Amino acid sequence: MILKPSHKMKITFRKLFIFCFILFEFNLHGQFPEENPPELLTNPDATVVTSNTFKMDQNIHQGFFSGNVIAIANNFKMRSNEMTVFFDENGSEIKKLIAKGEAILIQEKRTAKAAQMEYIVAEDKLILTGNPEVIEENKDHVTGNVITIFRNSNQMFVDGHSRVILLRTTQAQDQQQKK
Template identity: 25%
Template sequence: MRKFLIYIFIFHFFPLFLIAQEGNQAEQLSLAGYTPDGHKKWDLLADVAQIFPGKKDITLKKPKGTLYEKGEPNLHLKATSGTYAPDTGHVFLQEDVHLKTNEGSDLQTSDLFWDSKKSLLKMKNDIQIVKENNMISGKNMTIHKNKNRATIEKNVTLKNFNKHANEHPSVITCSGKMEFNYDEDFVELFDNVSIVDPRLNLRADYMKIFFDRITQKLDRVLCQGNVMINQDLKKAMGEMAEYDVSDGAVYLTGNPKVLKNNHILTAENITFFLNKEEVLCEPSAQLVLFFSEEDRDFFNI
């Protein structure tokens, strides 16, 4: 079988010209796509490329791809095998797929679909992302590279590790999706969101979680809808909350309540301190005592 070198350059998505014949095997494949203003948008390399009789797609061995932003590389792909469809610009990567960003994220999965024209990447199977002190796992992930936006649809779990402290990681889960930008230091989680932290358990319908830009540790959490907090013997609830992780304080609003032992504290705003036995209620603070389960049911506790 004759071996040769294939170079394909695609300008402005005009029809490409492929120097190849059916059954031929190339020692190396090199493709590139460019924006209308001449900046490189992507490239694709492979150690071996082959076109089989009756097939339009090019089979790739050890493919490597790069996506560019303003002519500079910022997302890198590699896999054990894959295919390239010249008529659509679609790339399918399989087996030991890795994706790395300039921001330090390292993603692993079993297969990946890449629409080179739309800068769209999709992964249907399980994914795992590692960045600094964070590990994210889930299923059905989509990356819109033009928007630097990513979504994980199912089985979302985020673990935030504190490498400088001898404690368990913070574990964050949700029943819905997680969304995040690669160039931002926050993630958004939807539907029955839960944080199991060494200091508290926190639940809400929606959370926006911010990370420290340098250490990537949890910094601040904004919660909306049916907020519930459990810490030792204390329980708190409200419609909205802000959890300041470094200060160890939770600020509750929206008909907030704090329950401990035989009393309930209510106010317009409640500050729930995690590191000390102190709760700040203001204004319109009230203390309600109860002595039976019927009393608790009255306050929906």
């Protein structure tokens, strides 16, 4: 005998997915301070990084954060076990940063997690590796071997075993879910 899921079962599966996503989101948001650091009020372009330890090596133009690393700016929050920041030869500008170990990034409409995240400043490019996942606008879910996000053009590329789940709803469904 073949069982076909009824309409009621489909709604139940959808509600289960949404519940799991909300639980996932709650756990992610619980890992960050409730309020942004006060430095962001006086300097909106600032990024504040806290960690258990910090080491700077000006000879190789690198900074090393480790243990409970939290980076907060006005447009994102990131958490990882460690982070390496690469500076230019003058030590005045950040060229790239690499966050490793349970890296999580939260932006207004996007949540991402991966074993490693590399951000290349000049290209405004984020490269996610190690079981990367991206959730867009609390609906769409993207996985693959490597996910590359170009933030300035709002483009995303997935290399290797891409899986995309699109959960678009109508405007009426969106309003009903908000109630």
